[in-house]
Amino acid sequence: MILSIEQLSVRSREKALVHEVTLSIRKEEWFALVGQSGSGKSLLSQAIGQMLPPNLAAHGRIFFQGLDLLRLPPSRARSLRGSALAYVFQDYQGSFTPFRTIGQHFEEYQKAHGVASAGVRKQQAMEALESVGLDGQLLSRYPFQLSGGQLQRASIAIALLLSPKLLIADEITTALDSVSGHRILQLLADKQRQTGCAILFITHDWRHVRRYAQRIAVMKEGKIVESGSKQHILEHPQHDYTRRLIQAVPVLPVPDSNLSSGLMEVGQR
Numbered sequence: 001m002i003l004s005i006e007q008l009s010v011r012s013r014e015k016a017l018v019h020e021v022t023l024s025i026r027k028e029e030w031f032a033l034v035g036q037s038g039s040g041k042s043l044l045s046q047a048i049g050q051m052l053p054p055n056l057a058a059h060g061r062i063f064f065q066g067l068d069l070l071r072l073p074p075s076r077a078r079s080l081r082g083s084a085l086a087y088v089f090q091d092y093q094g095s096f097t098p099f100r101t102i103g104q105h106f107e108e109y110q111k112a113h114g115v116a117s118a119g120v121r122k123q124q125a126m127e128a129l130e131s132v133g134l135d136g137q138l139l140s141r142y143p144f145q146l147s148g149g150q151l152q153r154a155s156i157a158i159a160l161l162l163s164p165k166l167l168i169a170d171e172i173t174t175a176l177d178s179v180s181g182h183r184i185l186q187l188l189a190d191k192q193r194q195t196g197c198a199i200l201f202i203t204h205d206w207r208h209v210r211r212y213a214q215r216i217a218v219m220k221e222g223k224i225v226e227s228g229s230k231q232h233i234l235e236h237p238q239h240d241y242t243r244r245l246i247q248a249v250p251v252l253p254v255p256d257s258n259l260s261s262g263l264m265e266v267g268q269r
């Protein structure tokens, strides 16, 4: 196991928002955490990296590479985030500071994680951008000069820069049109094959789950109501909530990522 969560609860002063969740993620697997809006998926993912808002507290245990993440000093958790553990979020615009170039974001990220040589930083940034299908020239652009799909690619490139063992992808296609969304997931699947990182994939979209996940946990009102292999959950859902989630989504053919949509983004090779 790369990550084991045991009896995790997230509480505000008033109430528990995540209730005693236990789950584990295997090395190199694509693990989908599924549930409707407000079910607690994001809070669970934020608890892993000690990123909860200050009015909330996490209780329980989260083991990652032999460390109990909830008991790490904040400085240690910060250095872990971005190196062994990385995040990509739905709000790709919020992931970038508007008046810093894409290159400056790469610089800052690498400096914060101790990449000392300016030459190495530049080279790694160019290669990382190219590895997600973007032109290295985009390093000199500002975030607002990139499309949504390009920005999400850039945020994946930054997240994977230091070869994390676990990537947490929280609703990363929600703000994109469906063609760009499928391209992003195809890219993530390719990168996962190349790097072997495990992915905690948070979504409410069963089409993406069907296509990419190996195992699934279903969350409702802060609790995991069932979990198991994709095949098992899709073919034998035990919980009425899961059945309704599955039935709510028509099985649509997924656009072939090799087919051009006619909307190829500028700067994408």
Ligand SMILES: Nc1ncnc2c1ncn2[C@@H]1O[C@H](COP(=O)(O)OP(=O)(O)OP(=O)(O)O)[C@@H](O)[C@H]1O
Pocket: 012, 017, 035, 036, 037, 038, 039, 040, 041, 042, 043, 044, 053, 055, 056, 204
């Ligand atoms: N800082 C906070 N203080 C109090 N309640 C919060 C806070 N952040 C989130 N919540 C509540 O916790 C619950 C779970 O929120 P969470 O964002 O984890 O849901 P989610 O499943 O990720 O939903 P979505 O798919 O819409 O992001 C919601 O009811 C939300 O309103």
